[in-house]
Amino acid sequence: MKIIRNWPRNFWRWIRQVSGDAAYENYLRSTRRIADVAHVDSRTTQAGCCSTHATSSQPLTRSEFYLDALRRRYSTVSRCC
Amino acid sequence: MKSLLKIILWTAIALAGAGALAAIAFERREPLNAVWFVVAALCTYVVAFRFYSKFIAAKVLALDDTRATPAERLEDGHDFVPTSKWVLIGHHFAAIAGPGPLVGPTLAAQFGYLPGTLWIIVGAALGGCVQDFIILFCSIRRDGKSLGQMAREEVSKRGGMIALLAVLAIMIILLAVVALVIVKALKESPWGTFTLAMTIPIALLMGIYLRYVRPGRVLEASLGGVALVMLAVVSGQWVNASPAWSSAFTLSGPALALAIIAYGYAASALPVWLLLAPRDYLSAFIKVGAIAALAIGVIFVRPTLEMPALTRFVDGNGPVFAGKIFPFCFITIACGAISGFHALISSGTTPKMILRESHARTIGYGAMLMESFVGVMAMIAACALQPGVYFAINSPAGIVGKTTEAAAATISGWGYALDPQTMSALAQRVGEHTLLDRTGGAPSLAVGMAQIFSGTIGGERLLSIWYHFAIMFEALFILTVLDAGTRVGRFMVQELGGHVWKPLGKSGSTPGILATSAVMVGAWGYFLWQGVQDPLGGINSLWPLFGISNQLLACVALVVATTILLKMGRARWIWVTLAPMVWLVAITMTASYQKIFSANPRIGFLSQANVLAAQISSGAIPAEKIAVTQRLIFNNRLDAAVTAVLAAMILVLIVEAIGEWIAILSGRKAAVLHESSYVATRWAEGGD
Numbered sequence: 001m002k003i004i005r006n007w008p009r010n011f012w013r014w015i016r017q018v019s020g021d022a023a024y025e026n027y028l029r030s031t032r033r034i035a036d037v038a039h040v041d042s043r044t045t046q047a048g049c050c051s052t053h054a055t056s057s058q059p060l061t062r063s064e065f066y067l068d069a070l071r072r073r074y075s076t077v078s079r080c081c
Numbered sequence: 082m083k084s085l086l087k088i089i090l091w092t093a094i095a096l097a098g099a100g101a102l103a104a105i106a107f108e109r110r111e112p113l114n115a116v117w118f119v120v121a122a123l124c125t126y127v128v129a130f131r132f133y134s135k136f137i138a139a140k141v142l143a144l145d146d147t148r149a150t151p152a153e154r155l156e157d158g159h160d161f162v163p164t165s166k167w168v169l170i171g172h173h174f175a176a177i178a179g180p181g182p183l184v185g186p187t188l189a190a191q192f193g194y195l196p197g198t199l200w201i202i203v204g205a206a207l208g209g210c211v212q213d214f215i216i217l218f219c220s221i222r223r224d225g226k227s228l229g230q231m232a233r234e235e236v237s238k239r240g241g242m243i244a245l246l247a248v249l250a251i252m253i254i255l256l257a258v259v260a261l262v263i264v265k266a267l268k269e270s271p272w273g274t275f276t277l278a279m280t281i282p283i284a285l286l287m288g289i290y291l292r293y294v295r296p297g298r299v300l301e302a303s304l305g306g307v308a309l310v311m312l313a314v315v316s317g318q319w320v321n322a323s324p325a326w327s328s329a330f331t332l333s334g335p336a337l338a339l340a341i342i343a344y345g346y347a348a349s350a351l352p353v354w355l356l357l358a359p360r361d362y363l364s365a366f367i368k369v370g371a372i373a374a375l376a377i378g379v380i381f382v383r384p385t386l387e388m389p390a391l392t393r394f395v396d397g398n399g400p401v402f403a404g405k406i407f408p409f410c411f412i413t414i415a416c417g418a419i420s421g422f423h424a425l426i427s428s429g430t431t432p433k434m435i436l437r438e439s440h441a442r443t444i445g446y447g448a449m450l451m452e453s454f455v456g457v458m459a460m461i462a463a464c465a466l467q468p469g470v471y472f473a474i475n476s477p478a479g480i481v482g483k484t485t486e487a488a489a490a491t492i493s494g495w496g497y498a499l500d501p502q503t504m505s506a507l508a509q510r511v512g513e514h515t516l517l518d519r520t521g522g523a524p525s526l527a528v529g530m531a532q533i534f535s536g537t538i539g540g541e542r543l544l545s546i547w548y549h550f551a552i553m554f555e556a557l558f559i560l561t562v563l564d565a566g567t568r569v570g571r572f573m574v575q576e577l578g579g580h581v582w583k584p585l586g587k588s589g590s591t592p593g594i595l596a597t598s599a600v601m602v603g604a605w606g607y608f609l610w611q612g613v614q615d616p617l618g619g620i621n622s623l624w625p626l627f628g629i630s631n632q633l634l635a636c637v638a639l640v641v642a643t644t645i646l647l648k649m650g651r652a653r654w655i656w657v658t659l660a661p662m663v664w665l666v667a668i669t670m671t672a673s674y675q676k677i678f679s680a681n682p683r684i685g686f687l688s689q690a691n692v693l694a695a696q697i698s699s700g701a702i703p704a705e706k707i708a709v710t711q712r713l714i715f716n717n718r719l720d721a722a723v724t725a726v727l728a729a730m731i732l733v734l735i736v737e738a739i740g741e742w743i744a745i746l747s748g749r750k751a752a753v754l755h756e757s758s759y760v761a762t763r764w765a766e767g768g769d
Contacts, residue, residue: 037763081416
C-alpha cells in the first residue's frame with residue numbers, strides 16, 4: 001500500500017534524476033559528502049594527506065555547474081549509433 | 082516448497098520462450114502475430130539475464146561489492162558521481178539507443194523476419210550484452226579508463242592506436258550513413274523537412290532558457306520543447322497544403338545533403354549550450370517516449386507480420402542491399418544485437434558513476450537487452466507492412482524504376498503483389514507526394530510505426546500525423562548523433578592534429594576549432610555526398626561499410642575483454658568472450674572480403690568500379706555523364722581501400738593479442754593486470 005501511495009513521488013524523483021534535472025542538487029550533495037570525508041580523513045590521519053577525493057573550497061553556482069557539465073559530457077563519446 | 086515453485090516458474094518461462102521461438106522458426110501455414118515475437122524476446126531475455134548474466138557475474142568476473150568503485154574512491158561531483166542503478170540504467174540506455182537498432186532491422190527485413198529476429202535475440206543475449214557488461218566491468222576496475230586506454234595497457238601500444246583510429250573511422254562512416262538516412266527520408270517531403278527545420282529554433286530557444294533564464298532546469302525546458310515540436314508536427318500539414326510554403330520546404334537529395342553538412346559544421350563549432358545540448362535533451366525525451374509508445378502499441382494492436390519468414394532475397398540479390406544472409410544480415414543489424422560503439426559508452430561515463438560492482442550486471446547486460454527489444458519492435462513494424470509496399474519504399478529507383486507503375490510491375494514480378502494504386506494511396510494517406518525510392522529504412526519504419534500508433538489512437542484520421550511524428554522522431558535523434566559525433570570527432574582530429582602542429586591541438590583556439598570542424602564535417606560530408614549521388618541509393622554501399630566498421634570495433638572490445646580474462650586467471654571461462662569474438666571476426670572478414678573482391682558488381686566495390694570503367698571505355702556512357710561516372714569509380718575504389726584498411730588493422734590487433742595470449746598461457750610472460758588497487762568500500766552493503 002505504501003509503495004502505491006509513494007509511487008508518484010518516487011517516479012517523479014526518478015524522472016528528475018534520469019533527465020538530469022536534479023544534477024545540481026546531486027553535485028551539492030556530492031561536494032558536501034567529499035568535504036565530510038576529507039574532514040574525517042584529516043582527523044584520522046592527522047596529516048590529512050591520504051584522501052583520494054578532490055576537494056574544492058567553493059561549490060560552483062548552478063549556472064557554472066550547468067556549463068561545466070555540458071563541456072564534460074560533449075567532449076567524449078556520449079551518444080551511440 | 083519455495084524452490085520448487087521457482088523451478089516450475091523458470092521452466093514455464095523457458096518453455097514459453099522456446100515455444101515462441103519454435104513458432105517463429107517453423108510456422109509457415111499462416112502469417113504470424115507479433116505477440117509470438119514479444120513472448121520469444123521477453124522470455125529469452127529474462128532467462129538470459131537470470132542465468133547467463135548471473136553466471137558471468139559470479140564465476141567469470143567474480144564481482145566484488147566490498148570493493149570501492151571509482152565513483153566512491155574518486156568522487157568529485159562532476160565525472161565521478163555515485164548514482165543509483167535504476168537511474169544509471171536510464172542514462173546508459175539513453176546513451177546506447179540510437180538509430181541503429183531501428184534502421185538495421187528494418188533493412189535486414191528484406192531477408193524475411195526470421196534471420197534478423199533470431200540474430201537480434203540470440204546475438205544480444207550471447208554477444209552484445211556480454212560485451213557491454215564485461216567492458217563496463219573492466220573499465221570500473223581501471224578507474225573508468227576508455228576502451229583505447231585499456232587496449233593500449235592490456236594488449237599492446239599498437240592496440241590503443243588501432244582502437245583510436247577505428248573509433249575515428251567508424252565515427253566518419255556512421256555520421257555519413259545516418260545523414261544519408263535523413264536525406265532519403267526528407268527529400269521532396271515538405272511536411273517532414275518543415276518539422277525537422279523547426280526543431281532548430283526550438284532547440285535554440287531551449288538553449289537560451291537553460292543558459293540564462295533557468296540554468297539547468299532540464300525537465301521544464303524539455304517538456305516545453307516537446308510541446309513545441311508536437312505543434313510543429315501538426316502544423317506541418319498546413320505547410321504541406323500551402324503551395325508557397327510547400328515549395329519552400331521541398332528540397333532535393335543534394336540540397337538536403339548540403340543543408341545537413343552546413344548544419345553539422347555550425348552545430349560542431351557553436352557553443353555546446355546553444356544548440357547541441359538542448360537538442361540532445363529534446364531528442365532523449367522524444368526517443369524514450371516514442372520507443373515506449375511503440376512497445377505499448379505493438380502489444381495493444383498485435384499486428385500480423387505480412388513479410389514471409391524468408392524471402393527470395395536470401396540468395397544475395399536483394400534490392401535494399403546486396404549480399405547473402407551470411408555475412409550481411411549480421412553486419413546490417415549491429416546495434417540491437419552487438420555493437421562495438423557500445424563499448425565506448427561502457428568505458429565512458431557509466432563506469433565513473435556506478436555505485437557497486439554488482440550493478441554492472443543490471444546496467445551493462447540489462448540495458449543492452451532493452452536495446453535488443455527495440456530492435457525486435459523495429460523488425461515487427463517493418464514486417465507488418467505488405468512485402469510489396471516494403472520493397473517499393475526501400476528499393477532504389479535504379480532497380481525498380483522511377484514510376485509507381487514500373488515499381489509495381491518489377492516488385493510483382495518478384496512474387497510480392499503490388500498494385501500501383503496502393504502506393505499512390507498510401508503516400509496520400511501519410512501526407513507525402515511519393516513513397517518510392519525512399520531507401521534507408523526510416524520511411525518504411527515510419528509507415529509501420531504510424532500504422533501501429535493509429536491502430537491505438539486516432540485511427541486513419543491521424544495516420545499522416547503519426548507518420549510525420551515517426552519521421553521527426555527518427556530524424557531528430559539522428560541529428561543529435563550527428564551533432565555530438567561531429568564534436569567528438571573534432572576533438573579526436575584536434576588531438577591527432579596537435580601532434581603535427583601544436584596550435585591545432587588547443588581546445589579553446591577558434592581557428593583550431595573552425596579548421597578541425599571543417600576536417601571532420603568534410604570527411605563525413607564526402608561520404609554523404611557519395612551516397613546521395615549513388616544510382617543504387619547509397620545505402621547499398623554505405624550501410625555495410627558502417628556495419629563492418631562497427632563490428633570491427635566490437636572485435637577490438639572482445640579482444641581486450643578476452644585478454645583481461647586470461648590475465649585474471651579465468652582461462653577456463655574465456656569462451657564467454659572468445660566465442661562471440663570468433664563469430665564477429667568470421668562475419669566481418671567475410672563481409673570485408675566480399676565487399677572488396679566479389680565479382681557481383683552490386684556487392685564488390687572493385688568489380689563495380691571495373692564495370693563502370695568498362696562502360697566508359699566502350700562508349701556506353703554519354704559524354705556529359707563521364708565526369709560523374711569517373712567520380713563513382715573513384716568512390717568505389719576509396720570504399721574498397723577503407724574496408725581493406727579497417728580489416729587489416731583488426732587483423733594486426735588480433736595477431737598481437739593471440740601472441741600475448743600464447744605467451745601468458747605458456748608461462749613465458751607474466752600476466753600483468755593494470756587494475757587499480759583494492760580499496761574496501763566505506764558504504765554499507767545493500768545500498769542502491
